[in-house]
């Protein structure tokens with residue numbers, strides 16, 4: 419299993435970070451949590467600041483189009499993504515498709531929380547996402563393939579938890595999964611539950627990394643109006659020796675989806 423230090427810092431990320439310095443911070447950001455995201459808490463840990471610098475949330479995006487995303491993270495203790503100090507596999511983008519119009523939920527939201535949900539924190543911090551992705555297979559099977567194959571009964575969760583802890587081979591192909599003896603049985607069950615729940619969500623995707631390209635879904639059969647909610651998160655490492663002092667920084671934006679504006683049907687085309 420690749421260790422924390424084994425991941426070379428991709429130069430492309432540095433280049434991209436330099437490119438995006440010209441971007442202005444979203445000004446309408448709402449602070450969703452009291453006290454904002456930047457203050458130090460009682461443990462002395464400062465929460466990370468996460469920013470989705472791409473895509474452009476001010477335009478309407480077309481069905482089936484592709485967009486590039488880029489995320490920056492700065493954290494007083496852990497460092498800055500621009501300098502390769504943040505592990506890309508620990509930066510997650512959650513993309514959710516929702517039908518209809520977003521109502522008043524269009525403006526970006528920033529928040530800082532105490533923690534991830536239990537399974538997600540383990541997934542993020544245990545290098546699982548170096549080998550697994552949510553909806554596509556990498557070295558290991560995708561979350562959706564795992565959910566489709568086994569369902570989500572308690573028996574399944576317990577068995578998958580044991581396989582994560584003890585390692586697994588032969589169920590999916592010729593490559594084995596290493597054991598994770600440092601995770602407790604409870605932790606492996608939490609992460610197994612997260613994987614099958616997330617894998618079953620057909621209109622919600624989790625991506626790891628500071629940048630990437632995402633293809634928007636095809637136009638749905640209904641009235642063709644919908645939106646994507648993008649939420650980038652990073653869970654910091656807390657302060658040295660301070661168990662349980664991690665904090666999570668979060669930034670959400672909304673992408674309006676729809677057909678390009680078409681002229682009303684009763685307007686005659688201009689005469690030649």
Ligand code: HEC
Pocket residue numbers: 419420540541544545546547548549550557558559564577578581582586587588589590591592593594595596598609610613
């Ligand atoms: C080095 C790559 C690698 C890492 C790291 C890794 N996995 Fe896997 N994982 C695999 C492979 C390969 C398989 C398929 C094994 C098989 O065929 O039985 C697999 C299978 C699985 C399965 C399905 C097991 C089954 O019984 O079918 C689950 C669930 C899973 N991994 C979760 C995790 C979690 C959670 C982590 C992090 C704690 C993780 N994996 C880390 C490569 C990896």
